[in-house]
Amino acid sequence: MNTVVHKAETRGNANHGWLNSHHTFSFANYHNPERMNFGVLRVLNDDRVQAGMGFGTHPHDNMEIISIPLEGDLEHKDSMGNVTVIKEGDVQIMSAGTGITHSEYNKNKDKEVKFLQIWVFPKDKNVTPRYDQISIRDIEKTNEFYQILSPNKDDQGVWIHQDAWFHIGKFNAGKSDEYKLQKPGNGIYAFILEGEVEIQGESLSKRDGIGVWNTDSISVTATGFARVLLMEVPMSF
Incomplete structure (x- = not known):
């Protein structure tokens, strides 16, 4: 990783x-x-x-x-x-x-x-x-990630000309969720919209970002109320 x-x-x-x-x-x-x-x-x-x-x-x-x-x-x-x-x-x-x-x-x-x-x-x-x-108001969830973008026209969210998936999560303090990557070889970039979280041992705050690759999943734990945007994208082009 x-x-x-x-x-x-x-x-x-x-x-x-x-x-x-x-x-x-x-x-x-x-x-x-x-x-x-x-x-x-x-x-x-x-x-x-x-x-x-x-x-x-x-x-x-x-x-x-x-x-x-x-x-x-x-x-x-x-x-x-x-x-x-x-x-x-x-x-x-x-x-x-x-x-x-x-x-x-x-x-x-x-x-x-x-x-x-x-x-x-x-x-x-x-x-x-x-x-x-x-x-995305009708598909919003609490304490788990939900999809807002994908490569597939029939999937939840908007679609994109790339093998990329975006998710957003809104978490109460102490809650966590694991995200499993959709495609082998992709990486995941997490951007903290609000609050504080821990991702792969890193403590992150509002507007911090972390990129993770050579893995098939990441775990996100909110240490306070938090909103996180996950962007899974190919690492090569």
């Missing part, structure tokens, strides 16, 4: 006033050759956008882009004609494929929006661009 720990305070940071973004992996002006990616997980940005502000229209291609709002409402527009609002309890997926443009703005005029922006390298290039979003 191999592990890598990224404490919250070691992340890159870009504060543009309207946007305060923390980067687990190299992004934009933050470049750390030791933190380029975790397998096909390329970007994990923890973004806070001020009221009424946002990202203007910009292009992407050949990337799977996942947004998970943590607080507030985010308005999305894209070149496929989608105009939607995603909010806490939703998950958004965008397959950029052959190329798209989009914008994301804080829909709220009186408070900031907080969301995770996650990029995953796709298994196949130049796919037809695609957009989807779902509410």
Whole structure:
């Protein structure tokens, strides 16, 4: 088993006033050759956008882009004609494929929006661009992990052009759960959304991350109330 720990305070940071973004992996002006990616997980940005502000229209291609709002409402527009609002309890997926443009703005005029922006390298290039979003409120569970993303169109959650599975868990203090990897050779990256947990002997707090590979399972124990995002991804591409 191999592990890598990224404490919250070691992340890159870009504060543009309207946007305060923390980067687990190299992004934009933050470049750390030791933190380029975790397998096909390329970007994990923890973004806070001020009221009424946002990202203007910009292009992407050949990337799977996942947004998970943590607080507030985010308005999305894209070149496929989608105009939607995603909010806490939703998950958004965008397959950029052959190329798209989009914008994301804080829909709220009186408070900031907080969301995770996650990029995953796709298994196949130049796919037809695609957009989807779902509410995960009806599938949310307590004290165990539940799936929010997979490679399979008919599975629970959104689907992705990659052999990746995402789960979220909300745990009361003292509760634990074991996660068994779906595919041999994959690794798992855990990101602590709230609270404190212990994973593979490591004590982790809010916005800490840990990557684990060369294993077929990991165990997560909450030492206080906690929410954890697990991202299982291929380690090679």
